[in-house]
Each structure stands twice: as C-alpha cells, then as structure tokens.
Amino acid sequence: MDGDTKVTLAAEELIIQSATTPIERIVLVYDADDPHPAPGGGARQSDFDAWAIKQKASRVPDTEEFELTGGMIATRLSIVVWGAPDAASALLPPQQTLERLVCAAIAEAYPTRGKAVSAWLASRPEPPFQEKLGKTHAASHMVGWFSDRGYEGLFDAVWEDAAVREALLARLGATGSARVVNELVGAPG
Numbered sequence: 192m193d194g195d196t197k198v199t200l201a202a203e204e205l206i207i208q209s210a211t212t213p214i215e216r217i218v219l220v221y222d223a224d225d226p227h228p229a230p231g232g233g234a235r236q237s238d239f240d241a242w243a244i245k246q247k248a249s250r251v252p253d254t255e256e257f258e259l260t261g262g263m264i265a266t267r268l269s270i271v272v273w274g275a276p277d278a279a280s281a282l283l284p285p286q287q288t289l290e291r292l293v294c295a296a297i298a299e300a301y302p303t304r305g306k307a308v309s310a311w312l313a314s315r316p317e318p319p320f321q322e323k324l325g326k327t328h329a330a331s332h333m334v335g336w337f338s339d340r341g342y343e344g345l346f347d348a349v350w351e352d353a354a355v356r357e358a359l360l361a362r363l364g365a366t367g368s369a370r371v372v373n374e375l376v377g378a379p380g
Contacts, residue, residue, distance in 0.1 A: 195221065199242055202268075206246060209262030216267040218371065222274070222288040236367060239270040255367050272366040281309045283328065290325035293349055296358035297332050308332055350376060 198219050205217050219242075221235050236255060248257035248268050257268040274287040275295035282298045282305035284291045298305030308331040312318070318327075333345040340348045349355040363369035 195238075203246070206259060206262070206266070209259065209264075209266050211263065213263045214266050215264065216269060216375075218269045218271055218375065220271045220273070222272075222286070235272045236270060239268075243268050254370075256371070269371045271363075271368040271371055273368075274366050275362045276365045277362075281313070282306065284325035286325050288325045289346075290329035292359065292362055293346065293355075294325075294328045294332060295362060296355045297349060299358040300352065300354035301336075304332065304336060308335065 198221065202217050202219055205214055208214065219239060240255075240257075243257035246257075246259060246268070247261070248259045250256075251258050251267065255270065259266045259268065273289040273292050275283065275292045277283060277295045279285065283294050294305065294308075308328060311331060312327065329345060330342055333340070333342050337345050337348040349359065360369045360373065363372055
C-alpha cells in the first residue's frame with residue numbers, strides 16, 4: 192500500500208469515528224514529491240478535492256478546504272503539502288519533503304548554515320548507499336545548531352525561530368498550506 196493510500200484510509204477511518212466522537216479537523220499531509228511543486232498544491236490539491244467530494248464534503252468558501260456535516264459536529268478537511276519551490280541546489284535535498292522545506296527555510300534565514308551542511312555532506316568519505324538525503328540534510332542542521340532538541344525537536348526549534356518561521360510560511364504559501372499550518376500550530380508564545 193502506498194503512502195497516499197495510507198493517508199486517505201486513515202482519514203476515512205476518522206470520518207467514520209466522527210459519527211460518535213466530535214472531530215473538528217482532519218488534515219491530510221503529503222510530501223509534494225514533484226520537483227517543482229505547483230502553486231496551490233498542484234496535483235495533490237486536485238487529488239484531495241476529488242477525494243473530499245467523494246466523501247460528500249462541501250467546499251468551504253474562500254478556502255481550499257472542505258467540510259463534512261454528517262458527524263457529531265462539522266468536521267473541516269484540510270490538506271498540507273510539504274514542498275519548497277526553491278530551485279535545485281546542493282544546499283537542499285532533491286526530494287520534495289518536509290525536510291527539504293525546512294532546509295530551504297534555514298538556508299534562507301541563515302545562508303552560511305546551508306553552505307556548511309552542503310560542504311560537510313559533499314566531504315564525507317563513503318556516504319551510505321541509498322541514504323535518505325532529505326533526512327540527512329535536516330539531521331545535519333539539527334546536529335550543527337539544534338542538537339539540544341534532537342531530530343523531532345528540530346521542527347519545533349525552527350518554528351520558534353522567527354526568521355526561519357517567516358521563510359517557512361512563505362514557502363508554505365506557495366503550496367497553499369500556510370494558513371492551515373498557522374491555524375494548527377500558531378505563533379510560538
């Protein structure tokens with residue numbers, strides 16, 4: 192079963208649960224995968240739209256979201272597409288993922304960090320065969336500047352950094368995901 196199928200099956204299970212448990216929002220989260228993510232989420236948004244309509248959801252005016260009204264409460268259906276519209280670069284992993292998005296935002300906010308990570312990755316003797324380069328890039332930023340937070344804490348740390356958060360939101364805006372992420376996470380405080 193591919194990742195997309197797992198995401199929609201999990202969401203459909205939550206929709207079933209919404210009949211007996213109040214669920215305010217279901218967010219489907221995808222890596223863009225496309226090397227050049229289209230504005231508004233591209234094919235991912237189109238697939239999401241078709242899926243939401245199949246669930247008998249109605250479009251929420253002035254958004255890319257849908258709403259289901261058959262559960263205990265109205266349930267919002269949202270999509271977040273991880274991808275960075277930045278040009279290919281040694282500073283960024285090639286695959287459109289959350290890690291690429293974070294690395295692009297860090298590289299914008301702190302240009303010397305991206306260059307240092309890129310140089311270190313290029314200098315490694317015998318890098319692992321079939322490594323997940325996106326995770327390697329992000330882990331390198333974590334080790335170099337956020338080691339006290341660990342890998343999972345990296346994502347909190349970059350959100351708490353105003354310069355990185357601003358760069359993240361600009362990129363999320365390119366895939367139509369900024370508003371949803373801001374509503375879910377909010378500004379640190």
